[in-house]
Amino acid sequence: MISREDIKALNTCIQCGTCIGSCYSGRFTALNTRKILMKFIAKGKPIEENDAIWFCTSCYACTERCPRNIPLTDILLKARRQLVKEKGLPGRLDKAFKALLKTGSLVPAKDEHAKLREDLGLTLYTAQFRDDAREEVSKIVEKHIGGLI
Numbered sequence: 001m002i003s004r005e006d007i008k009a010l011n012t013c014i015q016c017g018t019c020i021g022s023c024y025s026g027r028f029t030a031l032n033t034r035k036i037l038m039k040f041i042a043k044g045k046p047i048e049e050n051d052a053i054w055f056c057t058s059c060y061a062c063t064e065r066c067p068r069n070i071p072l073t074d075i076l077l078k079a080r081r082q083l084v085k086e087k088g089l090p091g092r093l094d095k096a097f098k099a100l101l102k103t104g105s106l107v108p109a110k111d112e113h114a115k116l117r118e119d120l121g122l123t124l125y126t127a128q129f130r131d132d133a134r135e136e137v138s139k140i141v142e143k144h145i146g147g148l149i
Helices: 002-008 018-023 033-043 061-065 072-087 091-103 111-119 131-148
Strands: none
Touching: 002 033, 002 072, 018 033, 018 061, 033 072, 061 072, 091 131
16 A cells, blocks of 8 residues: 655655656656656556556656656556556456466467477477466465455
């Protein structure tokens, strides 16, 4: 949950845009860290628009470069946790984690590719074709987000 200290830190933002300019994900997605966090301050709770809050890759570039030393990434992660508690995972993430839980992979490999690898004497490295790997991935997903999906 977001603390008073987090809100105080956000209120020291000088709107310089360094966080956005530093954001690797923001170059390719709708992620606008500053906009999300400013709406957070205004509303007092996380605002989820177009799933943009989920595009943060937690690289900490914005936090490292913030001239006010605002822990932006940590606050954004707390905001996402709060959203999950209130609303659950958004549709795309829910589907992704269910796929991980079921198959051990986000992008399913084709059985024909597994057969071809087997015919060529190549190792099946894809988790969904190796029972031990699929079970390990499923345990990790279940442990961390099992109650949310």
